[in-house]
Amino acid sequence: MQQAEHFIDLLKALIRQPSVVGAEHSFFRVLQRELEERGAKVTWYEGLLVAQGSKPESAMFSAHIDRHGLICTGPNEFQYAAFVTGHRSDLLGNSVSEKLMRKIVDRFQAIPVMAYEPWSGAYRGSGTITRSYVCEYRNNLIFEVEGLEHLVAGTPVAFTDRLTITEDRLCGQLDNVLTAAHLVHMFGLGFQGTAFFTAQEESGSSWRFLLEWFRRFNGATDKLVVVDTSPFPDSGSADQQNVVLRRRDANAVFNREMSTRLEDLCKTLNVSYTFKDEYIEAQNRQAVAQGKEPQSLGSTEMGRITAASNGFVQGTTLQLPTTGYHTMEESSSLHSNRAFSRLLMKIAGMEQAG
Secondary structure: OOOHHHHHHHHHHHHOOOOEOOOOHHHHHHHHHHHHHOOOEEEEEOOEEEEEOOOOOOOEEEEEOOEOEEEEEEOOEEEEHHHHHOOOEOOOOOEOOHHHHHHHOOOOOOOEEEEEOOOOOOEEEEEEEEEEEEEOOOOEEEEEEEOOOOOOOOOEEEEOOOOEEEOOEEEEOOOOHHHHHHHHHHHHOOOOOEEEEEOOHHHOOHHHHHHHHHHHOOOOEEEEEEEEEEEOOOHHHHOOOOEEEOOEOOOOEOOHHHHHHHHHHHHHHOOOEEEHHHHHHHHHHHHHHOOOOOOOOOOOHHHHHHHHOOOOEEEEEEEEEEEOOOOOOEEEEHHHHHHHHHHHHHHOOOHHHO
């Protein structure tokens, strides 16, 4: 990775800045400063920040910048922000299931949190999650927090976080500040294309902000590359590949040429890869044979925008394999991040990709 120490410093700074889904404005302000310091032209739109160099058509990447957190919904009452922002469903009609709520209800016990003003990022206090439960009357996930009893409804509450590096792994709430940091870092290395930073992906809404931009300028594309993290059950399975590709998700089939191009570039750079859809399908065949329930192919920003635009916006995904999905201990190997950076630069046609 070119200037790796600069990337680590940037990631350390960004991960400390709150960006709860539905309350990302203050993080956009931080991104704007970091991008403009690296020579990018930055434009704000609703739910979207666009950074461009001198050759905006040369390559297009997109990363969502929202992270999971809480929203105050009443006196000493907090709810999972993604459920509130998405009205317990995404814009394609996929509802939040009770199974999901039961799965994550015990994930955040004793986690430190901080409240902030969503536009400026001003600090509004800190506390600790003392209890979380599914309310049987509202069928929603409720949190109680010690130390934030003074907050009014509508205040976002972020999980307090910082980057740690242990045994060659980056650790923290990485989804999706990690790949967003990679895109910012690319401008520092001379990237002259376009990078989109979207809000509300965790509530299933980010695609509409991105699609609005393409429709605004009547600019269809089949070369968009959406970057994100991709969960694996443990470091052993995550480290079997440097990067994760996809040909499709549960919503749509991705652009075949772009998916093939990324596979070819991986081979050229000797970067190991896995197609996540094939990985899940293989697991599902084994699950069905054992009488177990198969898992979904997953829902990504790329699949959502492809399906919703009827192919007006197409492309593919490039993801970093991680463990500890949607926790404060999500981790990604430095080796994967170095390969990911080389691949981004190659896609962008940057000389340093070598």
